[in-house]
Amino acid sequence: MKFVKSLAESNDLNSIPSLYTYPTNSNEPPASDPQNSIPTIDFSLLTSSDPYLRSQALQELDTACKDWGFFQVINHGVPETLMNMVLEKSREFFNLTDEEKKDFEERDVWDPIRYGTSFNSKKDEVFYWRDFLKIVVHPEFNCPNKPLGFREVLLEYSKRTRELARGLLSAISASLGLDPSYVEKALDIDSGLQIFVVNFYPPCPQPDLAMGLPPHSDHGLFTLLINNGVSGLQIKHKGKWLNVNSTLPNSFLVNTGDHLEIFSNGKYKSVEHRAVVNNSVTRMSVVLANGPSLDAYVSPAYSLLDEEMCPAAYVPMKYKDYLEMQQGNHLVGKTCLDRVRI
Ligand code: OGA
Ligand code: NI
Numbered sequence: 001m002k003f004v005k006s007l008a009e010s011n012d013l014n015s016i017p018s019l020y021t022y023p024t025n026s027n028e029p030p031a032s033d034p035q036n037s038i039p040t041i042d043f044s045l046l047t048s049s050d051p052y053l054r055s056q057a058l059q060e061l062d063t064a065c066k067d068w069g070f071f072q073v074i075n076h077g078v079p080e081t082l083m084n085m086v087l088e089k090s091r092e093f094f095n096l097t098d099e100e101k102k103d104f105e106e107r108d109v110w111d112p113i114r115y116g117t118s119f120n121s122k123k124d125e126v127f128y129w130r131d132f133l134k135i136v137v138h139p140e141f142n143c144p145n146k147p148l149g150f151r152e153v154l155l156e157y158s159k160r161t162r163e164l165a166r167g168l169l170s171a172i173s174a175s176l177g178l179d180p181s182y183v184e185k186a187l188d189i190d191s192g193l194q195i196f197v198v199n200f201y202p203p204c205p206q207p208d209l210a211m212g213l214p215p216h217s218d219h220g221l222f223t224l225l226i227n228n229g230v231s232g233l234q235i236k237h238k239g240k241w242l243n244v245n246s247t248l249p250n251s252f253l254v255n256t257g258d259h260l261e262i263f264s265n266g267k268y269k270s271v272e273h274r275a276v277v278n279n280s281v282t283r284m285s286v287v288l289a290n291g292p293s294l295d296a297y298v299s300p301a302y303s304l305l306d307e308e309m310c311p312a313a314y315v316p317m318k319y320k321d322y323l324e325m326q327q328g329n330h331l332v333g334k335t336c337l338d339r340v341r342i
Pocket of ligand 1: 197199213218232233273274275285287
């Protein structure tokens, strides 16, 4: 497998191989900077014992999910040192020699540890300027045995982010007007799938011709993202691409996924996003996808439906089947979701 990291490191690379030329839509206006910053959710208020503060925070969460599908979370309880350590260990993984990384190269979408390039290199006609490492960390914890100390850091990180994810899920449940434990029970979150993903985008000599990750929405309920301070993430908001440049220090970016859209019967739509590349520095993002149990059938929450006023807008599908469909195909916008939409 040819990884972009080694390609980018070859001395005389001043143009990209044609395999990486991403067809651009020349009619599309360039991404712009958001006029108002993206919503901020204070996690400590969502769990506050003061009912007024709590309901106000839930209201803000509801608006953020409805209008944006994207927000930053502060006061989330995950130590900053741990977040930095995860970024550092992830970087160390990519700095291992090709020989050392070989054992982890992906063979199958169900491998619990997958080191690969582009999105689905067996199917992609155009390759994306991105290498990745994907690790299933829940319900079973996995981790490469290199670099030294990765395992301890990742185990702690997955535990701490899981607490955050569960807190957010019960808040989302409440902001949908459901019992706070509704989502957790309906989708068997005790056995919920958590996938840790490191995206590695090396400098690209022709960044305007290549794409790091094409427009897509994420599977699962929501995704937590941190990065190494280099921008490149763009989200689609009210039909336009926006740069996500500055985020608050020590915050997580959260974006809603396809299964939250299904579960909320379209009230909280999954948000489309993409990653562009630059010609000077490596960008790294560390992502945690939080999903239902693989065996859960995901359908709109029964309590939100009404045969006449609010019929189900999505057909039920087992999360495992959805994941297989998404990971085994091309990554194009929200086309996977279209297959379960009524
Ligand atoms: C993803 C993703 C964006 C980024 O991994 O699904 O959208 O900024 N990543 O790397
Ligand atoms: Ni994504």
